[in-house]
Amino acid sequence: MKTIRIGILLLVAALSSCAVMDRAATGKQLERNAKWALLPIVNHTDVPQAGLRAETIAEVLLRSREIANLHHYPATLNRDSLFEPAERKAVADALSWAREQGVRYAVTGAVDEWHYKVGIDGEPAVGMTLQVIDLKNGDSVVWTAAGSKTGWSRDALSAVAQKLIGEMLDDIPLQ
Numbered sequence: 064m065k066t067i068r069i070g071i072l073l074l075v076a077a078l079s080s081c082a083v084m085d086r087a088a089t090g091k092q093l094e095r096n097a098k099w100a101l102l103p104i105v106n107h108t109d110v111p112q113a114g115l116r117a118e119t120i121a122e123v124l125l126r127s128r129e130i131a132n133l134h135h136y137p138a139t140l141n142r143d144s145l146f147e148p149a150e151r152k153a154v155a156d157a158l159s160w161a162r163e164q165g166v167r168y169a170v171t172g173a174v175d176e177w178h179y180k181v182g183i184d185g186e187p188a189v190g191m192t193l194q195v196i197d198l199k200n201g202d203s204v205v206w207t208a209a210g211s212k213t214g215w216s217r218d219a220l221s222a223v224a225q226k227l228i229g230e231m232l233d234d235i236p237l238q
Contacts (some may be wrong), residue, residue, distance in 0.1 A: 084210040092238035097167035099133045102157040105173040113177035120228050169196045187220040188213045
């Protein structure tokens with residue numbers, strides 16, 4: 064009987080995809096109906112446009128959380144390129160743009176992993192951070208999360224990213 068339990072535990076562990084997540088919030092509820100902006104999600108990987116891919120997913124998922132007054136920074140402010148990394152300036156420029164637009168909350172972050180693992184299985188792996196900045200309250204970070212997730216060899220990388228970003232954004236305390 065003990066052998067069966069150990070076998071079941073090993074099977075359950077093998078069948079679950081690996082995920083790690085840490086979150087922090089100030090404890091206050093964020094206004095769902097306030098003016099929000101999606102700013103650049105910086106690409107720290109060697110995969111071209113991984114940050115832009117994460118932004119696209121995050122935008123849809125934020126809207127699905129009923130954040131209807133969501134604005135996207137101008138495309139001219141993004142410099143996602145392998146050859147000219149200018150992430151910090153792009154985020155600073157996007158924050159300035161958001162302040163000029165009267166945005167209350169800005170969502171930004173970074174992609175640290177976005178690839179299929181090397182090996183016989185080739186599992187998709189995504190790792191990233193997200194944060195919400197309150198631009199009307201001294202540019203303070205009011206919510207932040209860091210997470211990573213892997214899938215199975217037959218899973219799409221975008222599906223794993225969507226699950227991870229969704230799990231992260233579901234934790235934003237909205238009113």
